[in-house]
Amino acid sequence: MVEITDIRIIYKKLGKMKFVSHLDMNRFFTRMLRKTKLPIWYTEGFNKRVYVNFALPLSLGYESLYEVMDFRITQNTELSVIEEKLKEVLPESIVLIKAVYPKMKSKEIASAVYNIKFYDVNLTESIKKLLEQEQLLTLKKTKKGIKEIDLKPNILKYEVNKENGNTVLMLKLPAGNTLNINPSLITDIILKECADGSNNDICYSVTRTVLLNEKDEVFI
Amino acid sequence: MEERKFEQLLLSVQKPGRYSGGEDGSIIKDKENKIRFAMCFPDTYEIGMSHLGVKILYSLLNSREDVWCERVYAPWIDFEEVMIKNNIPLFALESRDELKKFDIIGFSILYEMCFTNILNILKLSNIPLLSKERTSLSPLVVAGGPCTCNSEPMADFIDLFMIGEGEEVINELIDLYKESKKSNLSKEEFLIKAAKIEGIYVPSLYEAEYNENGTVKRYIPKNGAPKTVKKRIIKNMDESYYPKKFVVPYTEIVHDRAVEEIFRGCIRGCRFCQAGFIYRPVREKSIDTVLEQSKALCESTGYEEMSLLSLSTSDYSNIECMLEKLLEYTDKNQISLSLPSLRIDNFSKELVEKVSTVRKTGLTFAPEAGTQRLRNVINKNINEEEIFKACKTAFGQGYLNVKLYFMLGLPFETDEDIIGIAKLGEEILNLYYKNENRPKGKSPSITISVSCFIPKPFTPFQFHPQNTEAELIRKQELLVKSVKSKKINVKWHDSSTSFLEAIFAKGDRRLGKVILNAFNHGAKMDSWGECFNKEIWLNAFKEENINPDFYAYREIDYNEVLPWDVIDIGVKKEFLISENEKAKQALTTKNCKEKCSDCGALCYKSGICLNKRTKSNT
Ligand code: SF4
Numbered sequence: 001m002v003e004i005t006d007i008r009i010i011y012k013k014l015g016k017m018k019f020v021s022h023l024d025m026n027r028f029f030t031r032m033l034r035k036t037k038l039p040i041w042y043t044e045g046f047n048k049r050v051y052v053n054f055a056l057p058l059s060l061g062y063e064s065l066y067e068v069m070d071f072r073i074t075q076n077t078e079l080s081v082i083e084e085k086l087k088e089v090l091p092e093s094i095v096l097i098k099a100v101y102p103k104m105k106s107k108e109i110a111s112a113v114y115n116i117k118f119y120d121v122n123l124t125e126s127i128k129k130l131l132e133q134e135q136l137l138t139l140k141k142t143k144k145g146i147k148e149i150d151l152k153p154n155i156l157k158y159e160v161n162k163e164n165g166n167t168v169l170m171l172k173l174p175a176g177n178t179l180n181i182n183p184s185l186i187t188d189i190i191l192k193e194c195a196d197g198s199n200n201d202i203c204y205s206v207t208r209t210v211l212l213n214e215k216d217e218v219f220i
Numbered sequence: 221m222e223e224r225k226f227e228q229l230l231l232s233v234q235k236p237g238r239y240s241g242g243e244d245g246s247i248i249k250d251k252e253n254k255i256r257f258a259m260c261f262p263d264t265y266e267i268g269m270s271h272l273g274v275k276i277l278y279s280l281l282n283s284r285e286d287v288w289c290e291r292v293y294a295p296w297i298d299f300e301e302v303m304i305k306n307n308i309p310l311f312a313l314e315s316r317d318e319l320k321k322f323d324i325i326g327f328s329i330l331y332e333m334c335f336t337n338i339l340n341i342l343k344l345s346n347i348p349l350l351s352k353e354r355t356s357l358s359p360l361v362v363a364g365g366p367c368t369c370n371s372e373p374m375a376d377f378i379d380l381f382m383i384g385e386g387e388e389v390i391n392e393l394i395d396l397y398k399e400s401k402k403s404n405l406s407k408e409e410f411l412i413k414a415a416k417i418e419g420i421y422v423p424s425l426y427e428a429e430y431n432e433n434g435t436v437k438r439y440i441p442k443n444g445a446p447k448t449v450k451k452r453i454i455k456n457m458d459e460s461y462y463p464k465k466f467v468v469p470y471t472e473i474v475h476d477r478a479v480e481e482i483f484r485g486c487i488r489g490c491r492f493c494q495a496g497f498i499y500r501p502v503r504e505k506s507i508d509t510v511l512e513q514s515k516a517l518c519e520s521t522g523y524e525e526m527s528l529l530s531l532s533t534s535d536y537s538n539i540e541c542m543l544e545k546l547l548e549y550t551d552k553n554q555i556s557l558s559l560p561s562l563r564i565d566n567f568s569k570e571l572v573e574k575v576s577t578v579r580k581t582g583l584t585f586a587p588e589a590g591t592q593r594l595r596n597v598i599n600k601n602i603n604e605e606e607i608f609k610a611c612k613t614a615f616g617q618g619y620l621n622v623k624l625y626f627m628l629g630l631p632f633e634t635d636e637d638i639i640g641i642a643k644l645g646e647e648i649l650n651l652y653y654k655n656e657n658r659p660k661g662k663s664p665s666i667t668i669s670v671s672c673f674i675p676k677p678f679t680p681f682q683f684h685p686q687n688t689e690a691e692l693i694r695k696q697e698l699l700v701k702s703v704k705s706k707k708i709n710v711k712w713h714d715s716s717t718s719f720l721e722a723i724f725a726k727g728d729r730r731l732g733k734v735i736l737n738a739f740n741h742g743a744k745m746d747s748w749g750e751c752f753n754k755e756i757w758l759n760a761f762k763e764e765n766i767n768p769d770f771y772a773y774r775e776i777d778y779n780e781v782l783p784w785d786v787i788d789i790g791v792k793k794e795f796l797i798s799e800n801e802k803a804k805q806a807l808t809t810k811n812c813k814e815k816c817s818d819c820g821a822l823c824y825k826s827g828i829c830l831n832k833r834t835k836s837n838t
Contacts, residue, residue: 016242019230020470024237028470031244031522034554042554049524061231089522091244119224203224 002074004041007082008102009071010220013064015093022057032094033071036085041072055106055219056175056211059182062114064208068219070102103220110214111156112175114183118167118190119203126194127169128160138185151189154181175211221308229306233299237471238265241313245467245521247278248314249288255398257281258312258322258359260292262329262337263747268293269467270475272529273365274328277386279463287394290314290322291467294337295344297745303344310344319345323358324397326390327378329367332724333717333747335374338363339739342377349736351379351424357400357407362393368421369451369498370677370784373724375423376732379407380414382421383787384451384498385484387461389419415445419452426786428729434770436728436781448788451498455826457484457505462513465520477558478517478526482510482542486531487812487828489819490588491599491803492630494676495531497791500819502535502812503827507542514546518555526550527558535813583614586625589633590640596806597632598681599799604644611648615655620664622648628695628712629673629687631803638695641668642702649705667709670699672718676725677784678791680799683776686722689715716754717746723771728783731771734760792820 013020020028030050033040042048055068073082082099090096118127130136136151157172169190173181183206191202211219230236259278261268268274274291281289290312295303303310309318319325319341327338339349342361348354351361363374364382371381382389393414400410415422425445429437441447454460462481469476485502486495505513510528518526528546536542543559550557585607589595592603611622626641645666652664672692675684687695692715700710724731737760745751761768776782778797785793795818802809809817812828822829 016240017470018227019236019240021237024470024472027472028244030524031468033522034524035519035522048554060236061227091242093242201225201228203222203228205224205227 003076004072004074005076006070006072006102007079007099008220009069009082009086009099010097011067011069011090012095012097013058013067013093014095015063017091017093018061018063021060022054025054026052029069029071032086032089035089036082038077038082038085039073039075041074053106056109056112056180058208059184059206062206062208066097066208066210066218068106068211100220104213107177108213109176109211109219110174111172111212111216113209113212114171114173115207115209116169116171116183116187117163117205117207118169121162121165121167123167123190123194123202124160124162127167127190130190130193131155131158131160136186136189138189140185151181151185154179155186172212221306226308229302229308230299233302234296235265235471237469238293239295239299239313241316243467243469245465246291246314247282247288249282251288251315253286254288255286255324255394255401256317256322257287257289257394258292258319258325259289260319260325260327260338260341262294262327262334262341263745264296265293265469266471266473268328269469269473271328271330272479272481273386275463275466275479276461277326277328277390278467279465280387280461281390281394283461284391284394286398288314290317292319292325292341294334294341294745297751300340300344309346310341320347320359323401324360324362324394327361327363327365329363329365329374331367331747332373332721333752335724335735336739336743336746338374339377339735340744343739349739350376352376354379355407357397357405357410360397360407360410364390366495366498369494369787369789370725370727371421371423371787372729372783373727373731373735375729376736378423380411380420380422382452383419383449384789385453387454389417389452392417393420412443412445415443418450421449421787423729428783430730434767436783436785438781439786448786450788451790453790453824453826454484454503455824457503458509464513464516466517466523468521468523475527476523476525478514478521478523478555479529480510480514480517480526481505481529482533482536483530485827487535488532488601489599489799489809489811489817491597491680491799492588492627492673492676494679497678497796497819498789499531500789500791500812500821501824501827501829504537507538507545510542511545511549515549518550518553524554525556525558533559535811583611583619583621584623584625585610587644588625588627589630590626590637590642590644593806594630594633594637594640596808597803598630599803599808601808601811604647607644607648608651611651612655615652615658615664620662621667622664623667623669624648626668626670627673628670628699629692631673631675631681631684632806633695635695635698638698639702641670641699642704642708645703645708646705649707663707665707665709666705667711668699668703670696670710670712672713672715674718674722674725677782678789678796680796680803682726682782682796683778683800685773685775686719688773689719692718714749717752719768719772720746720754720757723768726776726783727771730766733764734766737764790819790821790823795819 029052033050040050043051051072053070058064079099086096139146140149154174159170161168171183213219261274278289281287292312311318342349361379363378364386368381411422414420415425425442427440431437483504485499487502489496587602588600589598645668649666675681696712703710738757741756743756
């Protein structure tokens with residue numbers, strides 16, 4: 001009998017890796033894990049493949065300082081060895097933070113925190129004003145079609161700051177299986193409402209900074 | 221452009237991963253003191269990244285300390301629009317530097333329908349399209365690949381062509397370039413020297429004269445350029461360079477797997493097939509080399525799939541032994557092995573089963589012609605019994621789908637041959653129903669895929685005209701009418717690009733202005749149905765006063781001087797003529813393994829030509 005152990009890795013997804021979609025990340029990690037020559041567990045059945053599971057998908061174009069992926073190994077291996085082997089094969093835009101034994105289940109994820117940087121300092125006041133409104137209506141695509149939702153109650157926390165000539169918006173949004181709010185819903189409104197139409201090519205970048213559970217503990 | 225602005229623009233287009241670079245295995249170097257080479261593939265990232273030749277040359281060039289080779293692909297139209305709107309010149313993926321900054325821009329030309337993409341890559345880089353308008357040594361625009369065995373249509377645009385296999389000649393070219401750059405040679409001085417390297421064709425050093433009837437009279441070499449340029453080949457495949465690592469893309473591409481080339485050339489000599497002649501002679505890698513290279517590649521890339529590459533793979537001398545050893549490794553390492561063009565009939569059942577666990581997609585055959593007579597004409601040595609036997613085996617193993625490839629418009633084809641295609645399909649279908657072990661409750665499907673025959677240079681059929689479009693359509697209709705069963709599917713390729721392919725395959729340098737005209741009127745991505753616009757091309761011929769039918773529909777006389785006579789691929793013209801004569805009588809020619817037919821490729825003194833066997837006396 002082989003002993004199958006779940007391993008969880010926490011890593012940053014940076015730079016050019018932001019152009020790699022969630023689906024492609026699967027293939028990417030499959031190959032990276034194979035390259036480590038660790039005793040990786042494959043799914044059973046006709047089409048054997050490396051088992052990998054991501055805690056929460058990340059949209060194309062976003063960076064992240066806290067990504068979580070699980071895989072399995074078939075022989076007891078020290079976490080430090082796993083970390084070492086992975087570091088050997090990963091490109092510089094995937095930075096391994098640590099390997100752990102999972103403590104929480106993916107479905108416990110309740111919220112995610114995003115840092116959205118607008119490369120325009122003049123937006124600070126207008127974003128503040130926008131987010132102070134009582135309602136923030138937008139159209140959201142759901143499985144049943146497009147419906148209007150109010151984003152305001154879904155913004156669990158926010159902060160708007162000036163930082164080195166940029167406007168930085170921190171957003172805490174519901175995440176996970178039951179309700180997942182993509183920050184693009186809010187950036188879209190901001191670009192439409194605050195950029196006064198004249199300046200429609202404001203650059204911004206989104207970084208997910210952490211995943212939290214119901215009790216606001218860091219997901220691990 | 222600021223990085224963040226650039227990234228934002230990337231995110232506004234489809235598949236940004238095509239343009240972002242940074243893939244595992246891509247090579248970043250210090251720019252100082254390097255010859256900078258832009259390896260351009262004139263089609264999309266997904267297609268270009270799948271091409272082995274480019275992978276080999278990319279690694280090979282980067283294995284040199286004095287060279288940094290980077291990759292360039294044709295942007296898809298959505299990104300091209302963004303680039304133009306935002307004044308972004310086309311860039312190489314590794315450094316994101318624009319092409320103008322490079323020493324050498326190299327194109328891999330695999331098919332005629334990418335000619336306009338070559339021009340577009342230059343235009344998007346703000347580099348003059350015509351060779352004579354680029355007066356300085358850099359950037360030098362070079363090209364290679366199978367299509368360059370007749371490079372004449374692109375002669376106005378490309379400074380020099382590398383004819384044949386590039387692994388050796390490209391190093392010699394770079395050495396000369398480096399030296400010339402150091403001693404400040406002019407482009408012209410450099411080209412005159414380059415023409416002295418075997419395998420390098422500098423079109424500007426040849427003057428073309430034409431007869432009154434429009435055919436070529438002669439090519440006059442200037443400044444010491446050779447009368448004919450001899451194709452280069454790698455003599456010993458075990459000693460030739462092969463990459464230990466590939467650039468592994470993040471996004472999905474056409475062929476995303478480790479690839480091991482097991483031999484070059486083909487023993488068969490099908491009379492329509494250009495690859496069967498221009499890559500002669502057959503040169504194999506030893507089993508040890510195949511194993512060693514396969515392992516190195518799989519380990520460095522992490523690929524979970526690998527395939528063997530060659531023409532007619534099952535002709536590898538000791539394929540069963542090689543596959544057994546290879547499967548031992550791939551099985552142990554959870555790698556699925558796929559084999560292209562495998563003839564199932566010569567294998568033991570166990571082996572077939574092992575390989576088929578990999579790919580249950582179905583069985584493919586390329587009889588190419590519907591009757592034995594026509595198969596003899598084209599020298600396709602596959603007979604009905606073989607096909608039936610293989611289909612029986614396959615059906616017995618649970619395969620449901622059979623795909624058959626045919627060509628329409630072959631020389632000496634009659635309507636009977638076309639009806640024969642339908643008959644063959646039906647007989648295979650009957651075989652399925654006769655099979656006692658067939659899976660219950662499942663329905664088989666036979667696909668008949670037909671393409672239009674295009675006469676290609678350096679084949680025995682180069683002398684033949686292509687069928688007119690009307691004739692091809694009539695033949696397609698006849699085929700469809702002849703197919704009775706609903707379980708047989710007929711698929712065909714659009715014949716309108718075939719017409720252009722025929723023109724450019726056998727074209728001369730007068731066609732350069734047609735290509736330029738079409739490009740200026742918006743032709744690009746011509747191999748993509750959604751982009752191809754035939755009207756633009758027909759109009760270009762009209763405006764440039766060139767009759768396209770002359771190239772596609774004219775029967776070529778044996779004594780005619782051909783635009784590609786300036787290239788020597790080893791196989792002699794007399795051999796092609798004798799093969800065409802045999803075709804007339806539906807006589808076949810033995811393959812190189814059975815008997816040497818003295819085609820001319822012996823001049824390379826390598827590979828199969830050196831095998832001990834009786835030489836042909838006929
Ligand atoms: S010289 Fe003979 S063996 Fe060599 S490629 Fe030609 S026919 Fe084949």
